[in-house]
Amino acid sequence: MSYVDEYLSGLETAIRNLSRHDVQTVVDVLLSAWRDDRQVFVIGNGGSAATASHMMNDLCKLTIVPGKRRFRAIALTDNVPLLTAWGNDSSFDTVFEETLRSLMRSGDVLIIISTSGDSPNLISAMNCAQTEFLGTVIGITGSDGGRIASGADVVVRVPSDHIGHQEDGHLIVNHAVSNALAERLRALE
Numbered sequence: 001m002s003y004v005d006e007y008l009s010g011l012e013t014a015i016r017n018l019s020r021h022d023v024q025t026v027v028d029v030l031l032s033a034w035r036d037d038r039q040v041f042v043i044g045n046g047g048s049a050a051t052a053s054h055m056m057n058d059l060c061k062l063t064i065v066p067g068k069r070r071f072r073a074i075a076l077t078d079n080v081p082l083l084t085a086w087g088n089d090s091s092f093d094t095v096f097e098e099t100l101r102s103l104m105r106s107g108d109v110l111i112i113i114s115t116s117g118d119s120p121n122l123i124s125a126m127n128c129a130q131t132e133f134l135g136t137v138i139g140i141t142g143s144d145g146g147r148i149a150s151g152a153d154v155v156v157r158v159p160s161d162h163i164g165h166q167e168d169g170h171l172i173v174n175h176a177v178s179n180a181l182a183e184r185l186r187a188l189e
Contacts, residue, residue: 014160014169022156023173026138027180029154033109040073041104043096043125044113049077051113051170058178065185096125104133111138115166117146126151140173142166
């Protein structure tokens with residue numbers, strides 16, 4: 001079997017074993033946030049930062065239904081000047097936490113995308129969101145999920161040890177969630 005066949009077969013297995021219930025729970029939490037006019041923040045590092053930007057894009061645009069209020073989502077990964085200011089003047093471990101302190105309000109939602117689930121800056125943001133703002137934290141992680149999976153309110157794990165499969169799975173979760181939200185919003189009277 002070629003590497004391409006191995007890779008794609010592994011990805012198929014991971015997606016087949018992905019918990020549909022957990023993905024549906026994310027849809028339910030985000031629909032509730034929309035109903036309550038809550039802000040949704042999305043964060044991640046590296047490739048997961050790119051997925052955070054992509055998810056914010058899909059939540060804000062793909063879910064538009066004429067005549068209905070739009071989702072309010074922002075990827076904290078997209079403000080490079082603020083990230084580097086906090087990283088330089090304080091610590092990279094607090095870049096998202098400090099930004100949340102400026103923008104988050106009680107009951108808002110934080111989505112954390114991470115293959116390992118153990119990045120200090122993501123963990124500090126999770127703790128800040130939950131303790132200072134009583135926010136709901138959604139973790140979209142790799143197979144183990146690390147400390148994010150242990151502490152988040154809702155967790156979707158991509159069941160593969162391959163980081164590529166995990167990152168591909170995160171994008172698939174994003175598309176499933178965003179499209180399901182659009183469908184649910186269209187069905188609302």
